Amino acid sequence: MSTPLLPEAFAGLEPFAAAGWCLATERERYSKRLDSRMPELQELYDAAFPRFREMVDHLDQFPLDDLPERETNLLYLVYSLIQVSLAVDMWGQPEVIDSGNAMYFRTVEPRP
Amino acid sequence: MTKPAEGSWTGHYPELGTGLVSYADSISPELYELEGEAIFKRAWLNVGRVDQLPRKGSFFTKNIAAARSSVVILRDLDGEVRGFHNVCRHRGNKLLWDHSPNSTAQGVCRQFTCKYHGWRYGLDGTLCFALQEEEFFDFDKNDFGLVPVHCDVWEGFIFVNLDREPRQSLREFLGPMVTGMEGYPFGLMTERYAYEASVNANWKIFLDAFQEYYHASILHSQQQVSQLRNFDTAFKVPYFQLDGPHRVISTGGWKGTPRHLMAEELMYPIEVAAEAGLLGRWHVDREELKVENLPPGVNPGGLDPWSVSTFNIFPNFVILLYERGWYLTYRYWPTSVRTHDWETEYWFPASRSPRERIQHEVTAAMSKEAGIQDMATLDGTQQGLESGAVDRFPLSDQEITVRHFHQVVADWVQDHQREQAVGRP
Numbered sequence: 001m002s003t004p005l006l007p008e009a010f011a012g013l014e015p016f017a018a019a020g021w022c023l024a025t026e027r028e029r030y031s032k033r034l035d036s037r038m039p040e041l042q043e044l045y046d047a048a049f050p051r052f053r054e055m056v057d058h059l060d061q062f063p064l065d066d067l068p069e070r071e072t073n074l075l076y077l078v079y080s081l082i083q084v085s086l087a088v089d090m091w092g093q094p095e096v097i098d099s100g101n102a103m104y105f106r107t108v109e110p111r112p
Numbered sequence: 113m114t115k116p117a118e119g120s121w122t123g124h125y126p127e128l129g130t131g132l133v134s135y136a137d138s139i140s141p142e143l144y145e146l147e148g149e150a151i152f153k154r155a156w157l158n159v160g161r162v163d164q165l166p167r168k169g170s171f172f173t174k175n176i177a178a179a180r181s182s183v184v185i186l187r188d189l190d191g192e193v194r195g196f197h198n199v200c201r202h203r204g205n206k207l208l209w210d211h212s213p214n215s216t217a218q219g220v221c222r223q224f225t226c227k228y229h230g231w232r233y234g235l236d237g238t239l240c241f242a243l244q245e246e247e248f249f250d251f252d253k254n255d256f257g258l259v260p261v262h263c264d265v266w267e268g269f270i271f272v273n274l275d276r277e278p279r280q281s282l283r284e285f286l287g288p289m290v291t292g293m294e295g296y297p298f299g300l301m302t303e304r305y306a307y308e309a310s311v312n313a314n315w316k317i318f319l320d321a322f323q324e325y326y327h328a329s330i331l332h333s334q335q336q337v338s339q340l341r342n343f344d345t346a347f348k349v350p351y352f353q354l355d356g357p358h359r360v361i362s363t364g365g366w367k368g369t370p371r372h373l374m375a376e377e378l379m380y381p382i383e384v385a386a387e388a389g390l391l392g393r394w395h396v397d398r399e400e401l402k403v404e405n406l407p408p409g410v411n412p413g414g415l416d417p418w419s420v421s422t423f424n425i426f427p428n429f430v431i432l433l434y435e436r437g438w439y440l441t442y443r444y445w446p447t448s449v450r451t452h453d454w455e456t457e458y459w460f461p462a463s464r465s466p467r468e469r470i471q472h473e474v475t476a477a478m479s480k481e482a483g484i485q486d487m488a489t490l491d492g493t494q495q496g497l498e499s500g501a502v503d504r505f506p507l508s509d510q511e512i513t514v515r516h517f518h519q520v521v522a523d524w525v526q527d528h529q530r531e532q533a534v535g536r537p
Contacts, residue, residue, distance in 0.1 A: 026305075026476075026477075049381065049385070052382075052385040052386070053385055056386070056466065056467050056470055059466035059467070059470075060465050060466050060467045062466065063465075064463055064464070064465055064466050064468075064469055067466070071466075075466055075469075075470070078470055078473075079470075079473050082382060082386070082470075082473055082474050082477050083477060085380070085381060085382040086380075086382065086477060086478065086481055089380050089381055089382065090334050090335075090380060090481065091334065096481055096484045096485060096488070097334065097485075098485070098488055099484045099485065099487075099488045100488045100491075101488075101491075102309075102484045102485075102487035102488035102490075103309070103484070104307050104308065104309035104454075104480075104483075104484070104487070105307065106305055106306060106307050107306050107307065107308050108304055108305065108306035108457075109304075109305050109306075110303050110304070110305070110463070110469065112469070
């Protein structure tokens with residue numbers, strides 16, 4: 001068993017952390033969403049989205065500027081989940097419908 | 113929906129007329145060159161915010177291709193914000209750049225050193241060091257300081273004016289409608305999300321895309337859950353205002369209902385789960401950001417409910433104030449007749465908790481999805497205009513802002529041409 005990446009309460013989501021969904025930047029998260037197929041996004045959504053509030057409540061026990069490492073990973077997973085939920089609920093595909101070559105990313109963003 | 117007494121917004125500003133319009137200004141290389149001279153070398157241009165200059169010696173550069181200029185903006189040792197042309201006095205080399213002269217630079221320093229021959233300038237622009245000074249002829253370092261650029265700050269927004277002598281002060285230029293925002297707690301908004309893109313369309317084509325809502329329920333149909341989508345009646349803006357070269361568009365929610373007050377089944381699951389959405393957090397819990405504590409000028413039409421006001425500040429700067437306690441900006445920097453660099457920045461109050469940060473992330477993510485849809489149409493519009501198949505287009509009353517913008521561009525170009533012919537008054 002490898003070292004857990006997420007807080008114990010969210011051990012069930014470890015496969016998604018291991019699959020690289022705990023990403024610090026918007027560019028990485030958005031790119032991973034575009035590089036994924038819908039079944040992969042749906043799998044993450046089905047497993048994690050029902051626990052969205054639970055994850056937020058857990059994180060909210062900690063100060064934002066002093067999150068432990070596993071909580072930081074969980075926060076990044078929540079950010080990815082936001083991206084994935086838009087693909088699933090709004091577009092039904094990884095990319096924005098009819099978005100052609102329109103693409104842009106954050107150059108400045110808060111951390112975490 | 114109350115329109116002005118004249119029966120239409122456009123009729124309220126009769127100088128605009130109601131005829132068909134041309135977009136030759138977006139495809140003509142000659143007009144593009146003229147815009148650089150007539151507009152980008154004459155108007156006050158926003159290049160950033162004081163937040164980007166946190167300390168004495170903080171600086172950043174900004175390339176203004178349409179004016180064939182680059183400027184360096186800095187905070188000097190007295191704490192004042194100043195601007196200089198980013199040009200070394202020795203051989204004309206671009207003074208500050210990072211990696212490539214086409215890129216920008218930022219940082220903190222006490223002196224600027226030219227990469228070419230090592231001339232050094234202080235934060236007040238004076239030349240402090242010229243390599244082998246004794247080899248020059250009749251040389252006085254005091255004669256070779258950086259060339260200053262007119263630079264002024266309004267509500268924390270830094271503007272430059274590349275004219276030799278600006279025709280108006282910054283505040284005069286902004287006028288009463290824009291300065292009506294004064295007192296909005298811009299300084300409280302320190303959590304910054306910045307995006308940049310190079311776009312294959314004339315700068316005005318993208319600006320137009322963000323200055324009307326006529327397209328909103330069609331192009332952005334998916335921003336509403338399927339029950340709310342409506343392709344036959346769509347959405348009408350309840351308030352427009354023009355003031356000089358500037359424009360305001362103000363809205364009060366989808367058919368009068370602010371998004372955060374809709375039934376849960378009329379929102380996307382992420383909005384319900386996060387209690388935040390396209391327009392911001394559902395709970396505005398900072399006193400300074402509650403609507404009753406904002407200056408009335410943020411909602412110049414006195415809309416109730418009020419959701420968003422878009423201030424289009426001529427020529428290329430836009431501020432959107434959201435009733436849900438945040439704001440965003442757009443800037444459009446022409447790089448050729450059919451390309452421009454686009455910048456957007458979202459500004460929130462600093463998150464006090466992971467929950468709040470997650471809510472900001474939801475808003476930022478949803479807002480960007482809509483922006484991508486807008487951006488995706490642009491090269492199609494540019495191609496359509498360049499085809500020359502059509503040269504006169506209708507604009508509805510809902511697009512008064514588009515009509516006004518192109519009229520103002522034409523007026524400034526005409527003023528410039530008149531001045532070239534008869535000399536500056």
